[in-house]
Amino acid sequence: MKKWLRVGVLLLFSVSTYYSSAQTKTKEINKQYQSWISINSTAKFYKKWGLSLDLHERRNNFFKDPSFHFVRAGINYWLKDNIILTAGYGHMWVAPSTAGWKTFSNEDRIYQQAQITSKIGRVSMLQRLRNEQRWQQKIVNDKATGQNKFTDRIRYLLSFTIPVSKNPKYPSVVIADELCIQFGKEIVYNTFDQDRVFIGIKQKCTKDLSFDLGYMLVKQQKSSGYQYDVNETFRLFFYYTPDFRKK
Numbered sequence: 001m002k003k004w005l006r007v008g009v010l011l012l013f014s015v016s017t018y019y020s021s022a023q024t025k026t027k028e029i030n031k032q033y034q035s036w037i038s039i040n041s042t043a044k045f046y047k048k049w050g051l052s053l054d055l056h057e058r059r060n061n062f063f064k065d066p067s068f069h070f071v072r073a074g075i076n077y078w079l080k081d082n083i084i085l086t087a088g089y090g091h092m093w094v095a096p097s098t099a100g101w102k103t104f105s106n107e108d109r110i111y112q113q114a115q116i117t118s119k120i121g122r123v124s125m126l127q128r129l130r131n132e133q134r135w136q137q138k139i140v141n142d143k144a145t146g147q148n149k150f151t152d153r154i155r156y157l158l159s160f161t162i163p164v165s166k167n168p169k170y171p172s173v174v175i176a177d178e179l180c181i182q183f184g185k186e187i188v189y190n191t192f193d194q195d196r197v198f199i200g201i202k203q204k205c206t207k208d209l210s211f212d213l214g215y216m217l218v219k220q221q222k223s224s225g226y227q228y229d230v231n232e233t234f235r236l237f238f239y240y241t242p243d244f245r246k247k
């Protein structure tokens with residue numbers, strides 16, 4: 001497992017340094033304040049098989065304006081107790097970023113992922129590698145064009161959950177970073193897509209339900225190569241993990 005940790009840290013370090021652009025224009029930064037709430041479920045149904053269903057709502061200007069609505073579903077297979085393989089589909093409704101526009105852009109995704117959990121002493125470590133094929137609807141002058149932009153995006157998440165007490169009633173500290181890089185015919189200046197850093201607390205509510213709450217900083221490079229979104233985000237994620245298999 002230490003080998004996987006070294007690979008993950010190396011990937012985080014190497015990709016996070018990729019912010020350069022072939023253009024000579026001055027970097028422009030658009031700073032936003034957001035909130036992000038989601039429900040993430042992973043349920044076991046039969047032997048090593050199960051299903052996942054995630055619902056996400058992200059808002060701009062804290063809660064005032066929509067950013068996107070997102071639903072994702074998948075089929076899970078437990079290769080081992082700590083290794084889950086998943087394949088599925090997601091759909092996103094993306095709010096317009098141009099002032100005065102009202103047309104949402106539809107985005108379809110197919111994804112495949114592997115997730116590994118492990119322990120380093122009392123610290124829990126989660127690594128997730130996800131590959132997404134995305135079809136993003138093009139909007140011009142507040143109207144759908146009937147054309148899509150295709151990209152293939154790879155995401156790597158490294159997360160640590162650090163208990164502050166042996167008593168499970170107390171929350172744990174969570175530190176995580178997820179890097180996203182993308183490829184495709186129309187990806188010229190922004191192979192680096194996003195970097196998402198999160199710090200917060202995780203609290204177990206019941207055997208099957210928990211949540212994390214904290215601050216997320218999202219940096220996203222736009223297609224121009226010199227324009228960036230920097231989103232300071234309040235995040236609240238719920239996790240529901242029931243086991244419906246017959247004992």
